[in-house]
Amino acid sequence: MNSTSTLRHPRVRFAPSPTGFLHVGSARTFIFNWLYARHNGGTMILRLDDTDVERNTDASVQSIFEGLKWLNLGWDEEYKQSERGALHRQMAEAILQKGLAYRDFTPAHTGDSEKSGAQGTWLFNPGMRELSREESDRRAAAGEPFALRFRVPRGAGQAVRFNDGVYGEQAKQADDIEDFALLRSDGNPTYHLASCADDADLAISHIIRGQDHLNNTFKHVLIFEAAGFKPPQFAHLPLLVAPDGTKLSKRRHGPVVSVTTYRDAGFLPQAFINFLCLLGWSPKNDREQMSRDELVQVFSLEGINRANAVVNFKDVGTTTAATPDDIFDPKALWLNAETIRTLPIDDLCSRLLPIVRGAGFTMTPAKMLQITPLVRERIRLLREVLTVADFFFVDQLAPYDPAELVPQKGDAAMARRALERAKEVLSTTEFKHDPLDHSLRAAAQELGIKAGQMFQPIRVAVCGRKNAPPLFETLEVLGKETTLARIDQALPKLA
């Protein structure tokens, strides 16, 4: 692929390593890559960077696919890094042959042995860099284990440079870069090597990834050049952090950082995508709610910020029972609520139905279709249908405080009279909005009480609580039989 066609048809990739569930930060990286590809008529590639055999898990692979599937954005090509080992070793060999890498026979560090020391930066293991080719070959042939390290140019005051699509011109003295490993002593490639080898082989034109890789990029530029490739275009994304400014982590911050948490709570993928796009990127025209197509249309690297973005959830301890208001960013909730309101009733209905049934209720599509308009403006998350519309689903209302039946500026006697009268009136009224409206208002007038004082006892009697959807619509869906039965059950509570 020549540079002209690359310019017109960029090839981007999302390369997660399957060492955990799909993180919201990773999801955003995927989305930005996808948006860039679609905006520019390019190719989106999914590559599983599974070179860390120790930490990879199938569950993680599952979680990543599950999450991406839910996002419903798709990709054009798919690869698995572990199946491309030959390619990686080939590039390592090529770099070694050019003398740009060397074998390091020093045993691997045991871990935190070096942690406590406040010594300067480690750059390379003394003696290994200068090992003669003959001795290096001899020891390797003898079976002595070694790591292959990149021979970073030293002492020449040389700088490594690249132009980042977000952070601009970047330069770093080669003398500040350590001789990083290309191959581990078990022969497996490191992330740096495998990533660059694959990016080169797959002709990736733009690498869009988290800013935590900004420093690594100098190493990658070195690898690309050593292997004879022109480095791709880089663009680094600001990180997503917790309210306390620290990196989002499952251990510290709980399920908020997992994409499936959003899915399971009842986010719409579109709203979730919209929310993530607004963290660290802006269309710069005050637009916030955007459809997928609009996002594709306006997305550009120029709109990406350089400062980290806070995902604004409440940092509740693991002991507290977390509510949606605790664990989700208010903006995410608002965006989801807005998106729900834009959904056609039948669409929303078909998303709600499985949730209601999944909670163990029997529900017909026809009845759900009647309920849907009553909850549409009252839920921020699809799952909230279960708490907002519970009284439509249950046979028996959960116990409620009889005091709720008593209207504003009224007493139990007033509630009784209202309910008694309602019973009579409703038994002869057609259960449609307008007739219900007329007869109940008339009844209130007869009793000499305000409409609100008439409605509240009825609402509580049929819904089991004060806050509910509008009364007439509710009664209409509930039907005469259920309504009268619930009023009958309420009356004794006022005795």
Add this chain to the structure above:
RNA sequence: GGCGCUAUCGUCUAGGGGUUAGGACGUGAGAUUCUCAAUCUUAAAACACGGGUUCGAUUCCCGUUAGCGCUACCA
């Protein structure tokens, strides 16, 4: 410690040498309504600090501070 990145309302952000520093979420108040929600109106709320450059700096430069990242034979 070394290297790098960053800094506008509580949060996400727009802006940019001269502005009433704009929008959104959230929060407060009010309107509307049969409650809730939705909707509408409205209020409070920001340029981290110190030096330059300049007629003028929130904007440009330097420094300080703070935060973050990298500093593994993790990715």
